[in-house]
Amino acid sequence: MVLALLPLPVQANERQIVLIAHPNVADTVLTRDTTRAIFAMRQRSWPDGQAVRVFVLPSSHPVHARFAKERLTVYPHQLQLAWDRMVFSGTGQAPSQVDSQTEMLERVATTPGALGYLEREYLDERVQIITME
Template sequence: MRLLCCLLCACAWQAQAGARELVVVVSAKSPVMALQARQVADIFLAEAARYPGGGEAVALDQKLGSAARNEFYSKVAGRAPEQMKAHWTKMMFTGRGQPPREAAGSAAVRRMVAADPALIGYIDRAALNASVRVVLVVK
């Protein structure tokens, strides 16, 4: 029994150690240094179009249905995929906003964000390089 408990704990630890960590990034050329989760959520929900310093903020999503996208919205905005669908349906119907443009994955998001200081996206920490700056660690 004790061996079984040890094996289960070891497996749980290993799964947690290999878990993805999402980070929110902007271009290394951007003046934005850090953001709070609420500020990021507002940008991605089209409730804010500017960074706190006044610069234009343009959200860039990962593909619809991707694990990274679902995790991001769950943790940062507190919304499930169905709630996000309802949000965008309402925003588009009322003319108050459009969903963010999509990119194929972390590497594509990183490349696009690095090239445009207005863009903000989320990627796996493993995809980081010097072309982008982390402004929020998704928890």
């Protein structure tokens, strides 16, 4: 019974959601607050001044929900409300939406300044991992 309560490291690691960026992004560590501001579209550039291009999965995607809750500590609907407010008020725009983790990897790998997220199992050498403090 006690063993059932222990985490399964291999499965947990495979399903871990990582923050990824285009290889030309100089910053490899972001604070949770900076990451949250970027994904809320309140911060539009990397700390070094380069424009950031944000990619997200659809709000209904389970990986998007996990990313928002686990990494940003916000609910997906809160992000959507922030994006909708900016779009409707004309003060900003929503992030670019991709349909799958495979498309996320491709778009981040080929878009300078791009930032996104995916499960570790989709990762390859075309992108870099951004560490969150």
